Every structure is written in structure tokens, then in C-alpha cells.
Amino acid sequence: MDTMFQPSLSDCQLKEILRDHNLTVSxxxxxxxxxxxxxxxxxxxxxxxxxxxxxxxxLSLTTVYNTLRLFAENGLCSMLTIDDxxxxxxxxxxxxxxxxxxxxxxxxxxxxxxxxxxxxxxENGMDGFQVHEMHYYLKGTCNECxxxx
Amino acid sequence: MDTMFQPSLSDCQLKEILRDHNLTVSxxxxxxxxxxxxxxxxxxxxxxxxxxxxxxxxLSLTTVYNTLRLFAENGLCSMLTIDDxxxxxxxxxxxxxxxxxxxxxxxxxxxxxxxxxxxxxxENGMDGFQVHEMHYYLKGTCNECxxxx
DNA sequence: GTGCTTGCAAATCGTTTGCAATAGC
DNA sequence: GCTATTGCAAACGATTTGCAAGCAC
Numbered sequence: 001m002d003t004m005f006q007p008s009l010s011d012c013q014l015k016e017i018l019r020d021h022n023l024t025v026s027x028x029x030x031x032x033x034x035x036x037x038x039x040x041x042x043x044x045x046x047x048x049x050x051x052x053x054x055x056x057x058x059l060s061l062t063t064v065y066n067t068l069r070l071f072a073e074n075g076l077c078s079m080l081t082i083d084d085x086x087x088x089x090x091x092x093x094x095x096x097x098x099x100x101x102x103x104x105x106x107x108x109x110x111x112x113x114x115x116x117x118x119x120x121x122x123e124n125g126m127d128g129f130q131v132h133e134m135h136y137y138l139k140g141t142c143n144e145c146x147x148x149x
Numbered sequence: 150m151d152t153m154f155q156p157s158l159s160d161c162q163l164k165e166i167l168r169d170h171n172l173t174v175s176x177x178x179x180x181x182x183x184x185x186x187x188x189x190x191x192x193x194x195x196x197x198x199x200x201x202x203x204x205x206x207x208l209s210l211t212t213v214y215n216t217l218r219l220f221a222e223n224g225l226c227s228m229l230t231i232d233d234x235x236x237x238x239x240x241x242x243x244x245x246x247x248x249x250x251x252x253x254x255x256x257x258x259x260x261x262x263x264x265x266x267x268x269x270x271x272e273n274g275m276d277g278f279q280v281h282e283m284h285y286y287l288k289g290t291c292n293e294c295x296x297x298x
Numbered sequence: 299g300t301g302c303t304t305g306c307a308a309a310t311c312g313t314t315t316g317c318a319a320t321a322g323c
Numbered sequence: 324g325c326t327a328t329t330g331c332a333a334a335c336g337a338t339t340t341g342c343a344a345g346c347a348c
Binding site: 084126 | 228230231232233236246248251257259260261262263264265269270273274275276277278279280281282283284285286287288289290291292295296
Binding site: 024026060 | 301302
């Protein structure tokens with residue numbers, strides 16, 4: 001549970017990442033990319049907006065929604081549809097598992113989680129299927145919520 | 150991919166299942182339970198309503214939503230939050246994987262899919278976590294959609 | 299200067315809720 | 324008869340869209 005904060009990135013590095021992904025550079029995009037690459041706590045759009053707004057007074061919630069979607073489409077983050085209330089964003093695009101606590105709502109990375117082997121598809125009559133994304137989610141109650149019962 | 154239709158169930162059997170789960174019996178509940186236990190093609194609420202309405206002219210979409218949620222809460226079906234547009238319902242409550250095709254939108258069961266072992270949690274610093282549900286989803290393109298490119 | 303991005307306001311749409319009428323037991 | 328369920332209409336809330344103004348290059 002110590003992977004929530006990543007090393008800080010300079011504006012220069014962030015601009016380069018945006019350009020590498022054929023995205024125009026802008027102030028909101030730099031701020032959003034920095035946030036999503038440095039905060040691995042699976043925020044929803046509203047949370048990102050809430051956290052960035054103080055330092056970016058003209059930022060709108062619309063831009064947060066549209067830009068995070070754009071980032072996801074371009075492989076800069078992934079969208080977690082772990083429950084039906086919100087979409088959560090994850091700057092860690094490597095396949096890994098998640099645990100959502102139904103008590104406190106927090107989402108934890110499952111450390112060292114092994115994703116099932118997609119090649120098994122072809123051993124099971126699913127030839128011709130192409131995998132783009134893998135998601136592995138658990139739901140339950142976390143250690144802290146279990147203590148507070 | 151041959152698990153979509155299950156053996157038919159009598160009204161009597163369905164009533165018994167409802168009572169076993171401490172749910173009051175009613176005509177809409179019988180119809181909905183029959184549908185969800187005989188149609189393993191992961192319908193969304195709208196689809197269930199569309200299919201049942203002709204034979205149940207007074208059935209409302211509200212009842213479909215509320216009853217499917219009730220069933221899920223009582224272990225009679227599970228809710229798949231595989232994308233952010235709709236919730237899909239699955240009458241097969243055994244843990245198994247799903248593949249959603251981003252082309253045609255269909256959801257396939259992954260036959261023989263092995264769910265990751267939840268006991269690994271405790272080998273990875275997540276002691277005290279209790280697992281209620283496991284979900285394993287893939288997204289990509291299915292064989293038919295790949296042929297039509 | 300041209301085109302892409304932003305942000306406001308309004309629309310969208312899946313889902314839930316309030317409540318009076320009705321069905322179950 | 325009393326309680327639980329249904330279904331309509333309205334509300335809700337997260338997300339998307341239209342469009343005029345502003346920024347990137």
C-alpha cells in the first residue's frame with residue numbers, strides 16, 4: 001500500500017509525454033497528467049477536480065472529465081469500472097489487481113497480483129479473440145473497516 | 150459459448166427459490182427470476198424489460214431495476230460493472246471470467262477460466278481483508294468482429 | 299491566422315425514489 | 324386485514340455535448 005505517490009515530474013517531462021502521445025500541450029493537460037501520474041490512489045474525476053482546482057482556478061469539471069477520457073484513450077491512464085457509481089482513474093497502466101472496500105470505498109492495489117494468463121483463451125475455444133485490457137477486481141472489506149465492526 | 154440457455158424451471162421451483170432466500174413471491178419476481186436463471190447472456194435491465202414486457206404487460210422498468218438489485222443483494226444473480234454505461238446481470242453466480250467485445254458489445258463467459266486465488270492476498274501484506282466478490286474481465290474484440298475488419 | 303482546447307450551460311440517460319394503488323398471505 | 328410490492332411520475336447525479344471565447348503553434 002505504499003505505491004500511492006510517484007516521483008515528481010517536471011513540466012518539461014510532462015510536455016514530452018503529451019507530445020509523444022500526439023496530444024497538444026496545454027496548462028490543464030499538464031496539471032492533469034502530473035496529477036494522474038503522481039497519485040496512484042484511483043481518484044474519480046470529481047476528486048481530481050477538487051484537488052487541482054485550488055492551484056488551477058479556471059479549471060472546469062468538464063475539462064477534467066474530457067481530458068481523463070482522452071488520456072485513457074491514449075494509454076496514459078486506465079479507467080476502472082469497479083462499481084456502477086463512478087469511474088476511477090489509475091495512472092498505473094500496468095495490469096494489476098484492485099480491491100475495493102465496500103465499507104470505506106477505498107480502492108487498493110493488490111501488490112504482486114498475478115493477472116490470469118490471457119493465452120488461456122486460446123486453449124478454451126476462444127481463438128480469434130484479441131485482448132486489449134485485463135481487469136481483476138475484488139470487493140470486500142479492508143482491514144481497518146473489519147476492525148471497526 | 151454454449152452456456153447461454155439453462156434448463157427451464159417451473160413456477161413451483163422458482164417460488165421455492167424465492168422463499169429460500171426470504172423473498173416474498175410475486176408474479177414479477179417469478180418472471181424475472183426465471184429470465185435471469187435461464188438466460189446467461191448477461192443482459193442489462195433494459196434488455197430484460199424488453200424481453201419480458203410482451204408476456205407481462207404491466208411490468209415496469211422500475212420493477213426490473215429494483216428487483217434485479219434485490220436479487221443481486223440476495224445472491225440470486227451478480228452484477229457486472231464491466232463498463233461505465235450499463236450494469237449487466239448474470240444468473241450464473243459461480244466465480245468466472247468475462248470477455249467484453251468493444252466492437253459488438255457482447256459479453257462472453259470465459260470457459261474454464263481460473264479465478265486468481267484470493268488467499269494470495271494474505272501472502273502480500275493484505276491480512277485482515279475479507280473478500281466478498283471476485284471479478285475478472287477482459288476487453289477486446291471477438292472472433293466475429295475481427296473477421297469483419 | 300488557423301485550428302485545437304477550454305469552460306460554461308444545458309442536455310442526456312441510466313438508475314433511484316416518493317407515494318398511491320394493488321397484490322400476497 | 325395488514326404488510327410488502329408494484330408502477331407511475333418525478334428526481335437524481337454522473338457524464339457528455341453544443342458552442343462561443345481563448346490559447347497553442
